[in-house]
Amino acid sequence: MEMAVNDVERTANDVLAVLPARAHDMARLHILARHEAKPTVTVIGKYNHGKSRLLNELMGSDIFAVADRRETVALAEHVQQEARWLDAPGLDADVAQADDDHSHRATWLETDIRLFVHAAKEGELDAVERDLLQVLRADQKRTLRQTLFVLTQVDQLSDDAHVDKVVAAIRVQSTDLALHLVSASRHRQGVEQGKQLLIQKSGIPALQEALRKAMAGVPWARVHESNLLFGEIQDELLSLQVTEELRNEALCALQERQRLEFDDGLLAVLDKVQDDLQPVLDVSGPDQALVPDSFENMFKLTAGKRERAHIQIAYSRACIAINAHLVRHGVVGLPQAQQTSVRSLDTVMVAVMGVSVKYRDDLRRIFCDPEGRARLAQDFGRYFEWSEDRVSLARQLADGAARLADIDKALAALHRLERS
Ligand SMILES: Nc1nc2c(ncn2[C@@H]2O[C@H](COP(=O)(O)OP(=O)(O)OP(=O)(O)O)[C@@H](O)[C@H]2O)c(=O)[nH]1
Ligand SMILES: [Mg+2]
Incomplete structure (x- = not known):
């Protein structure tokens, strides 16, 4: 069965996209395939x-x-x-x-x-x-x-x-x-x-x-040469395929392991944050932090002011502990698309946490309630995936997958030509 000229070209292009050095052999195979x-x-x-x-x-x-x-x-x-x-x-x-x-x-x-x-x-x-x-x-x-x-x-x-x-x-x-x-x-x-x-x-x-x-001797020589070239090119494609598959598997495993380490580490940090907050959260008697300052004592150091300062410090500590975890895992800035003109606000912590908290209920809601913790895990997880290293890893995996698809296409093209 003869191949149309377009098919022949497409076949060559599919193979050469992966094995550019085989241009001569492909041209020769096409001539042999002319019968x-x-x-x-x-x-x-x-x-x-x-x-x-x-x-x-x-x-x-x-x-x-x-x-x-x-x-x-x-x-x-x-x-x-x-x-x-x-x-x-x-x-x-x-x-x-x-x-x-x-x-x-x-x-x-x-x-x-x-x-x-x-x-x-x-x-x-x-x-x-x-x-x-x-x-x-x-x-x-x-x-x-x-x-x-x-x-x-x-x-x-x-x-x-x-x-x-x-x-x-x-x-x-x-x-x-x-x-x-x-x-x-x-x-x-x-x-x-x-x-x-x-x-x-x-x-x-x-x-x-x-x-x-x-x-x-020519008919036999042609069969021999065709088989030789098909065999060599196929072997080269298959060996590339194996290499690429192994590389992708390794990258996949790395991707998964990094994510697990990030998630497990974050949970441990959140546990620790929750423990550290307990002394601040456990108050006996009325919560002074909830007592608002009056006009008269606006500039005085009241019990309410002192309590709220404690809460802010506890909050900052929690944030510092979480941020340390982020930095350890390469989450060091916002993705380009989310950056603003205010540098100091361009941090993942600000993006996820907001700016400040004043009350014990805020601390509880953010760090202790299951929904709060789940939200933190989810939001930080998202920023983890947006970090430079993770994006580059994902890109490498996508490139690998595209290459494997190209190799598949090349193998299919080669077999098409072999059958023609
Ligand atoms: N005496 C003699 N002259 C020859 C013989 N074969 C070729 N010639 C002469 O050698 C010259 C070159 O011959 P061609 O056949 O044109 O040579 P070619 O190798 O094809 O040359 P290109 O096409 O330029 O590469 C011509 O004048 C031929 O007549 C031969 O067996 N004996
Ligand atoms: Mg001549």
């Missing part, structure tokens, strides 16, 4: 080494442009006989980036079989060629995509001894390569003049035979 029937054969090599002409001889027709200068600058494709032939620009560091992108595409994305072309007259391989061959060999081990080494333009060398010398030098540089010696011009001459011996001597028929063998 191209014929093997794709591409040429690789430096410019002017005879790549285009080699393909023409192998195909038996002059499809690709040949010239004695840098000629091929874009990918050209031709389907003929049992293959899809791709002609690519030569690789050279000093040329336009676009040309190299084309050769890269041919060498890495589109190809099933690579013909590595090197002109005999150039002698040894240069550093660029050697490095590339090494990478290609490693890729062959991994993906089973084959590279055939073609030493071309052998007719340009003076004699067989010279050819042997070049071959020996290259073997030293690249020992385990199957070397194919060819001459495109001898082949052309042989074909045009009907000279079988010349055709045989050109090395083209032998290379065609090697290519046929390589092509026979």
Whole structure:
């Protein structure tokens, strides 16, 4: 089942959102998922080494442009006989980036079989060629995509001894390569003049035979490569998933433990506050604090004033004890949205408690009645969740959950592509 272009893009995006480094592998998987029937054969090599002409001889027709200068600058494709032939620009560091992108595409994305072309007259391989061959060999081990080494333009060398010398030098540089010696011009001459011996001597028929063998292995190689890439990407996603899940579980546990510690600690502080208030609350006889000052004794120290001062001090103590608990747990200020222009009022204590109390009943109502205590626990708990650390912890958890959702999406996308 073929996937629509949009589906293909979405699949890639879902996976790449999590594994950006897999861009190349995803592109390759999409090409494999196209189920191209014929093997794709591409040429690789430096410019002017005879790549285009080699393909023409192998195909038996002059499809690709040949010239004695840098000629091929874009990918050209031709389907003929049992293959899809791709002609690519030569690789050279000093040329336009676009040309190299084309050769890269041919060498890495589109190809099933690579013909590595090197002109005999150039002698040894240069550093660029050697490095590339090494990478290609490693890729062959991994993906089973084959590279055939073609030493071309052998007719340009003076004699067989010279050819042997070049071959020996290259073997030293690249020992385990199957070397194919060819001459495109001898082949052309042989074909045009009907000279079988010349055709045989050109090395083209032998290379065609090697290519046929390589092509026979392509269906299997493609299955292998698909499985390999799917497997690797899936493993990477699953391992990320496990890591992320563990991280989130740990954060969740931390979140819960912190909350428990805050709540338990607050209850203990409130118990202590209640105990400490008892001597102030337990009065025998009439509560002097309730006796209002008259106009005459407004500026005198009355029993009522003294009692109310006691109550305020007890209240302050209670507030200080609670505030210490808040500070210990990182509740040090109001959330931004609740801040006012009056700094001294911008505290959680003021927000929850109000400013002051005067009477014993206020103390009882706030600190001793079950509803009062429950309200304190609830209000302070809310401010606890609004504190910087808690907000950041909650954000980390939300980020983790979003990442896990992304990983799920990536896995689903990958399986969609695998089934297509
Ligand atoms: N004598 C001889 N000349 C060859 C042979 N193969 C290619 N040439 C010549 O080498 C030159 C370059 O050949 P191309 O096939 O255009 O080389 P290319 O590698 O495709 O070059 P770019 O497209 O520029 O990367 C041309 O003049 C070809 O005629 C060969 O086997 N023998
Ligand atoms: Mg060319």
